[in-house]
Every structure is written in structure tokens, then in C-alpha cells.
Amino acid sequence: MSGTKQIFLTVNGETHEVSVPPRKLLVDVLRDDLHLTGTHTGCEHGVCGACTILVDGQPARACLSYAVQMEGHELRTIEAMAADGELKPLQRALHEEHGLQCGFCTAGIVMTFEAYLRDNPEPTEDEVRDVLSGNLCRCTGYQNIVSAVLKAASEMREEAQV
Amino acid sequence: MTDALEFSHIGKALPRREDFRFLTGQGRYLDDIKLPGALHVAFVRSPHAHARIKAIHAGEACALSGVVGVFTGRDLAQWTTPLRLAPPIEGLHPVEMTTLPVDKVRFHGDPVAVVVARDRYIAEDAAELVEVEWDALPCAIDAVDALAPDAPLVDETLPSNLVSHQSFSAGDVAGARSGAARVVESRFDLHRHTHVPMETRGCLADWDGGQSHLTMHIGTQVPHPMRGQLAARLGLSETQVTVISPDIGGGFGQKIALYREELTVAALARHLGRPVRWREDRMENLMAASHARETRCLTRAAVTADGRVLGLELELTEDFGAYCFYPANYMARVIAMILTGPYRISNYAFDVKVVLTNKCGNGPMRAPMAITSWVMEGTIDSIARELGLDPLEVRRVNAIRASDLPFTMPTGEILEDVTPLETLEAAAGAIDVPTFRTRQAEAKAEGRLLGLGLCTVVESTTYGSGFYKAAGIPGSGHEAAWVRIEPSGVVNASVGLMGSGQGYETPLAQAVAEGLGVSPDQVRVHMGNTDVAPYGMGSRGGRGATAGGGTLYLCAQKAQEKILTIAAHMLNLNDMQGLRLHEGEVERQLTGDWQSTGIGLADVARRAYLDPLSLPSGVKPGLDVSLTYDPPPMTYSNATHACEVEIDPETGMIRIQRYLVAEDCGTVLNPVVVRGQQQGAVAMGLSGALFEQVVYDENGQNQSATLADYMVATACELPNIEIIPMHTPNGRTPAGIKGMAEGGIMGAIGVIAGAVNDALAPLGISVEKMPLSPQSIRAHLRSAEKSGGPKF
Ligand code: FES
Ligand code: FES
Numbered sequence: 040m041s042g043t044k045q046i047f048l049t050v051n052g053e054t055h056e057v058s059v060p061p062r063k064l065l066v067d068v069l070r071d072d073l074h075l076t077g078t079h080t081g082c083e084h085g086v087c088g089a090c091t092i093l094v095d096g097q098p099a100r101a102c103l104s105y106a107v108q109m110e111g112h113e114l115r116t117i118e119a120m121a122a123d124g125e126l127k128p129l130q131r132a133l134h135e136e137h138g139l140q141c142g143f144c145t146a147g148i149v150m151t152f153e154a155y156l157r158d159n160p161e162p163t164e165d166e167v168r169d170v171l172s173g174n175l176c177r178c179t180g181y182q183n184i185v186s187a188v189l190k191a192a193s194e195m196r197e198e199a200q201v
Numbered sequence: 202m203t204d205a206l207e208f209s210h211i212g213k214a215l216p217r218r219e220d221f222r223f224l225t226g227q228g229r230y231l232d233d234i235k236l237p238g239a240l241h242v243a244f245v246r247s248p249h250a251h252a253r254i255k256a257i258h259a260g261e262a263c264a265l266s267g268v269v270g271v272f273t274g275r276d277l278a279q280w281t282t283p284l285r286l287a288p289p290i291e292g293l294h295p296v297e298m299t300t301l302p303v304d305k306v307r308f309h310g311d312p313v314a315v316v317v318a319r320d321r322y323i324a325e326d327a328a329e330l331v332e333v334e335w336d337a338l339p340c341a342i343d344a345v346d347a348l349a350p351d352a353p354l355v356d357e358t359l360p361s362n363l364v365s366h367q368s369f370s371a372g373d374v375a376g377a378r379s380g381a382a383r384v385v386e387s388r389f390d391l392h393r394h395t396h397v398p399m400e401t402r403g404c405l406a407d408w409d410g411g412q413s414h415l416t417m418h419i420g421t422q423v424p425h426p427m428r429g430q431l432a433a434r435l436g437l438s439e440t441q442v443t444v445i446s447p448d449i450g451g452g453f454g455q456k457i458a459l460y461r462e463e464l465t466v467a468a469l470a471r472h473l474g475r476p477v478r479w480r481e482d483r484m485e486n487l488m489a490a491s492h493a494r495e496t497r498c499l500t501r502a503a504v505t506a507d508g509r510v511l512g513l514e515l516e517l518t519e520d521f522g523a524y525c526f527y528p529a530n531y532m533a534r535v536i537a538m539i540l541t542g543p544y545r546i547s548n549y550a551f552d553v554k555v556v557l558t559n560k561c562g563n564g565p566m567r568a569p570m571a572i573t574s575w576v577m578e579g580t581i582d583s584i585a586r587e588l589g590l591d592p593l594e595v596r597r598v599n600a601i602r603a604s605d606l607p608f609t610m611p612t613g614e615i616l617e618d619v620t621p622l623e624t625l626e627a628a629a630g631a632i633d634v635p636t637f638r639t640r641q642a643e644a645k646a647e648g649r650l651l652g653l654g655l656c657t658v659v660e661s662t663t664y665g666s667g668f669y670k671a672a673g674i675p676g677s678g679h680e681a682a683w684v685r686i687e688p689s690g691v692v693n694a695s696v697g698l699m700g701s702g703q704g705y706e707t708p709l710a711q712a713v714a715e716g717l718g719v720s721p722d723q724v725r726v727h728m729g730n731t732d733v734a735p736y737g738m739g740s741r742g743g744r745g746a747t748a749g750g751g752t753l754y755l756c757a758q759k760a761q762e763k764i765l766t767i768a769a770h771m772l773n774l775n776d777m778q779g780l781r782l783h784e785g786e787v788e789r790q791l792t793g794d795w796q797s798t799g800i801g802l803a804d805v806a807r808r809a810y811l812d813p814l815s816l817p818s819g820v821k822p823g824l825d826v827s828l829t830y831d832p833p834p835m836t837y838s839n840a841t842h843a844c845e846v847e848i849d850p851e852t853g854m855i856r857i858q859r860y861l862v863a864e865d866c867g868t869v870l871n872p873v874v875v876r877g878q879q880q881g882a883v884a885m886g887l888s889g890a891l892f893e894q895v896v897y898d899e900n901g902q903n904q905s906a907t908l909a910d911y912m913v914a915t916a917c918e919l920p921n922i923e924i925i926p927m928h929t930p931n932g933r934t935p936a937g938i939k940g941m942a943e944g945g946i947m948g949a950i951g952v953i954a955g956a957v958n959d960a961l962a963p964l965g966i967s968v969e970k971m972p973l974s975p976q977s978i979r980a981h982l983r984s985a986e987k988s989g990g991p992k993f
Contacts, residue, residue, distance in 0.1 A: 076233035077226015081399045082483040086908035117226035130224040137877050141702020142223025143399040143450030172915035177399050180884025181916040
């Protein structure tokens, strides 16, 4: 059980060599070994969505896979969003619309919609709610998150037109 | 209604300053704090609801590589003292609990041993290898059964499971009954909930042997009381313990008590001389952190033919679970105390029983008095229904009016500056009740079920010391703050609160900015570190704004006085008359206008710190001001919720068509944050009323220990919430602040029940039991069908 495996993980464009036990969850390796603590665990059983990251551009629960499965994949975490200090449209909209309170669920929501809005630039409120239903938030009641996503979508559409 | 007060910074819709770090993954929650060499613990928990511990075998676990040790209740008993709760309250039995159980466990999930290991994976492996020999005991699961004379005793030091029993009567309840046109009886059964902060519990204890000092990193709403508890239970002094609360991923009342697991971790860090940490998993959180709300009520209202309430009686039974981290009457007494809330009722009696059962112990969950408004408003709806009256009219007939204020409730509580009739009219007007009734009738003709609920809430928000004294609970309701203008003119401030995600940093900076006369950008408010913050009572209830904001505001005003005294001297004036600090500049009033004096806060600060010999006589160097403030015994906010639903008779699904709240919470520090609290509270109330439920089977096995079983509402189930804000200031608090944050839960539970019952009324159905799940609605519809109602 204590044997470790040497792997290469590509996260946010950087490749790291880590030595991890095969059963160590991806989320734990991101947080403990790579010190990327922006990804949170709220349930460790795949329901809450707090641990959502992007694997090859698609949202995935980092609590449901092992780090050793991730070799050869491109991972992106919240730390890659606004790495230059500038908030992205969705982050900005979440701030302006008060779409976060304790912030524990926020990274998972930002990552979920990073992928969704890329592929669906013009979502309806119902569609946003449907996608958001994979992320639990105990603080906000979701209303302001939904309006932030809609606002970000429209800003991104405008930006794309310029 | 009195008009809102005018301010420069209080009440401005500033966006929150904590957002940037949370949005970029730079928040620092407990698990983000790393200490080299920290050991991890995992708890061995009881598979039984009730059992004697015969023996614990840890040999195999200890042999696992990476395991440091396995410890039990006996070890902890040597290092810590038990928690004894024995406030002198009539009818409340004193209770005591050890840090970990020694002889027996009392619920499924009760911690019985702890494994310490190099990492969390190994600790969990080893926990599975610990073998406990059990002697299973019969258990008491339902509160009613637990009161039977032969019920198994949850706590064997008590004569029965009835841990607390109080009754009260004011006025002439019997007389009201005999003079009544009708006595209307109503029942309410609220199920067991749990808090579910998205961040579970956890802690990181760091013992410095050289200094004999414990630093406890723990997400806690109440840093100083937590420090006091830790010190007392570990036999340390308060100089030997520092509590540091990092960012908290939600608390909702679950992060107040010092839990047994946390005390265990602290004791282990000291025993082992190494940092020790614990991260609760979700299963533990759902099963064994704390539960809430399971309460049954019965009311009897003596009424006139036009629906006026002559007298009201309440019988309440709360299922408290197995352990008391709080005096057992703590939550239930508030329900009974404020039940009559928005109504002019003077003959009132209650009988309140709190019962121990073999379930996880209760704790206050956002709105510990959550059931109150459902019980009162449900009673009003029953009256309307039985007498064939319009529910809105029955509310109007009984409502407290402006001319009744200050109004003394039958329990002696004083309502002042509240506006329940005004919020009722605002909500009823906005929802347009007559038009709804027309739509409802049309829908009914098509076989569709529409319902409208109204729920007026009077929310107790800030509990002053007067309340605690009257309640016989040791403790205080005051709060403490300091405001320090640094030599460069920037402002540090601190208060004893600790937010758990509400977003205190911005509104509290606004309170300081207002009192001091600077821009909020100049102010940084420090919270959560007991070595930095003054001793305060922390965050609970709706006290943040009144107690925390109010204290900071008063403290900042006091600092402004000192600044102006120095400025007056610098300007060769006799005193500070006609001076003010505005946006960090000293201004002087000349012929009605405020004019710049050319002196800024930094100039005054420099003199205060670096040139103290130039200060006016009697003024001490520095600009460091502290202050404590004790709010009135109780402050109240009020609101009316209105909700339209449609029930699908085939599936039992409840769809919320419209939801609005007219809320009067006085002066608000920051409307953005307040609106967020209103939405969040309503959401939590609806989620609880419609979906969430802690389920135990008849053997006391917890059946809802994953988030797939304990269902929290998602974005698909919750409505948008319209808010009509009202701001009648409280005349007795600084800046007229009242506080809020829990009333939304009270209103949501009451209003959804009202709306569902309104929709089902034509079928003769009255739902008395939550949650209002599709299954339960279908069961009601089926039984209505059987007794000859329409078939769906
Ligand atoms: S922690 Fe991964 S879904 Fe909850
Ligand atoms: S902001 Fe707290 S869980 Fe979403």
C-alpha cells in the first residue's frame, strides 16, 4: 500500500514530476503535492462539485480519479484563471453579482462554466441552472450565480464580436 | 414606519473584498494551512445506536506502518476534563460528557477511538483495523417512545430521557378558552436536519512544548469562547492557547461548540508534541457533527368568530439527540418565547419538553427557532380555514400595529420599531392576492392545484447580556472592538466576531469608515485570531451587524473624537466643536459649509505617534482606541414572505412559481451582503422544507450519510427571490442596526407549508409534517382519493 509511483502531471501548462501512491486521489495530489489548494473537497464522493477541474478541457471531479490516471492529460485548475491578476469575465461577474459567499464552492463553479460557456456561448437561464445543478452551494441560493453566468456569457459574446 | 437614516458609507452597495481571493483560488481554508510534520487522525465510530464498549483492540492497527498510536476515551480522560453543563435553569437536568466515550456509545457514529498516523490514508486504513467488542443495548430513537416509562436511558445519570421541561403561562388562558367561539387545534412536525457547510469540520493543533503553548487552527464562529473552552478542558490557562480561524467554508451554527473530535486533536498534539490535524469527511459530517430542528408542536388557539386570537397554547417536544453541547432548552425556549411574534396576543401558555434519543446531538442551526413562524402562521391559516375566513384578513385582525409599539409580548419580550403589518401589506400587495385568487379558481376548474402562502416573521436577531441573564445562561451578549489609526494614517480595526462566509470584511469596514470619517478603503478589519482580536462573543444568530458593526461604529466614533481633539489643537482652536473628519480630511464648519482645514488624518496620526510632546495637554500618545458595547436584551427584525406554488397531482412535485419577501431589518451596513443573506436563508429554508432529511431506521442506523441521500437543493429546485427592502431603524442601537440572516429560514418553512396547504385545501388535505417531499404529497393525495376526493 505504501509503494509510490513516479508520474508526470501537466497542470496549468506546467509539467511536474511527483511520486505518489497509486491510490492517492487526484485532488489530494493537486492540493498536497503540487500545493494547488484552490481546488476544494466538499464530499469526496462526487456529488458536490467543489473539486471540479478541467481535464483536457472538460470538467471532471478531482475526487473521483487517481492522480496516476492523469498522465498524458492536460489539467487546469482555478489557479490558472486570472493568473495575470485580471479576473476573467465570469469571475468578474460573480464578484459584481455577489455570486459567492464563503467561496468554498466557487472554484468548482468557475471551472464548470469555463468549459460550458466556451462551448455554449448563449445559454438560457434554465440551461445555466441545469448545468449548475452539478455544483452544490450552501450559501447563496444560486440566484446570483445564475445571473453572474448569464452576465458573463453576454459580456463574452460582446467581446468576441469586437 | 420611520424613514431610513442617512449615512456616508453605511448602506452603500459596495462589492465584497474577500471575493478576489476566493475567485482566484487563494482563499485560505483550514486544509490549505500546512504545517510540516503534521500527523493526521481518523476516528473509529460506533456502528450501533446504543452499546456498551467492552474492549477495544488496537494491536493490528498499531502494527500498520505509519501509525503513531491509537487512543481511546480512557486516554483522553487523563488529558482532558469532561464537559459539564449545569446552568441553574428550572426543569433542566445537569449533564456531563467525557471527551470520548468510556463506557458506552449513544448513537450511530459516536467516536470511540482515534488513530494517529503519518497521513490521512493510513489513519483511515488503521481505523478499520481497530476492533471494538460491543454489547449492543436497546435504543430510544423516536422522541415519543423515548418518553415511555420503560424506555432505554440515553444518559444513565438522568431519571428519564426528559432532559428539560419548562412551562409558562401569562394572562388567563383558560378564561380565553371558555370565552372563545372556537378552539382551533393545529399540529406541526418538523423533521431532523443537519447544517451541511460545504467545508466540513476540521482542525490543526500545534503544540509548542518550549513555550507550553497551543495554537489551534480551526474554522470557528466564536474564537474567544472556543479558546476559553480549549484552555479549560485541557487544564491550560487562556494565555497558553491561541485560536486562529482561517477562512471558513460555511458554518450555519455548526462551528460554534468545541466538539469532542477537536478537543481530542488538541490533546493529542500536546501529548505527542507534534502538530496533529483532522479533516472530517462528509459521511462523518452528516452522521456525527450536529443535527437540528426535529420538533413537534401542537397549538390550541381560542378565537372569536372573526378570527381574533383570544388565547394561545403551545405544546412543544424537541428531539435533542444523544449529547448536549448546549443547554438542552437553548433552542426550544426561543421558539416558545417569540412564538406570538407579529400578533397581539396576551393570554399565552407553553409547555416545552426536550428529549434525549440515540441520535446525533443537536446544535443551533441557522435559525434555531426555525419552526416558529410555521407554527404561528400555520395556526393562523388553520383558524382561517376552520372559520371560513380570508387568511389575509385574519392576519390583519390580529397584527401588531404601529400604535401598539413598544409592544410587550406575553413572555415579556419587548418589540420596538418593528413593522409586521407593513411588511404584510407590502408582500400581499406585491403578490396581488385578489388576482392570484382569480387565477387559482380558474386553475382549479382545469384540475390544477395552485396555492398561495403568506408568512410573517418576527426574528430575534441580537441577544444582549440582558437576555442571557434572564434566561439563566452564563455568558454575555456584548461585543468588543479596537480601532487603531497607524502612524501613516491607515486604519486597522478588530472585533470579536468571526464570519463563516457572510462577507464581514466589507460591511464592517463600512461601519468603521462611517464612525471615523474615512473611506472604507482605508480600513482593514482583522478577525479570527484571539491574540489580535479583543475578547468578544463571536458570530451567532443575527448579531454580526448590531453587536459587531455597532461596536466598531461606536469605537470608531470615539477614535474620531480623539483625532479631532488633536486637530483642534493643531488649528489653535479651543475644542473640537465645528470640526469633523470626512474622507480622511479634517473639515471645519464655517457659515454652514464644511471647509477643508488642510489637515489630514495622516498629519494627526504622525503627531500622535511621533511628536507626542506637541499634543494638547491630557491627550496620551498614539491613536489606539478600544470599546465594548452591550446591545439591548433583544433586537428584532421582521419580514413577510409570500409564495405561489403549483402542485403536480400526478407526481406530487411542488413547483414554486413566485417567491417574494418584504423585509425590514433596519439600517443595513451593506445591502449587497444583506440581500445575499436573505436569498441564502430562504434557499436553506426551502431546501430543508422540501428535500433534506436526516433519516434513522428503527434501530438507530443513520440512512442519510452521503450527499446523495441527504439531499440539498440544487439550482434546478430553487426559485429566484424578489426582495422588497424596508429600513425602519431601531431607536436603541448604534446607527439603528437590527441584524438579520436567520428570518429567511423561518419565513421559507412557514410560507411553503402555507402555500402547499392552500393548494390542497379544496381536497380537504392539511399537511402537518415536513419534509414536503413528492412522496408525502402523493400519499396525502392518495388518501384523499380513497376518502372520495377527486382522483389524480
Ligand atoms: S469533493 Fe468531489 S464532488 Fe464533492
Ligand atoms: S459560497 Fe459557500 S458554498 Fe457556495
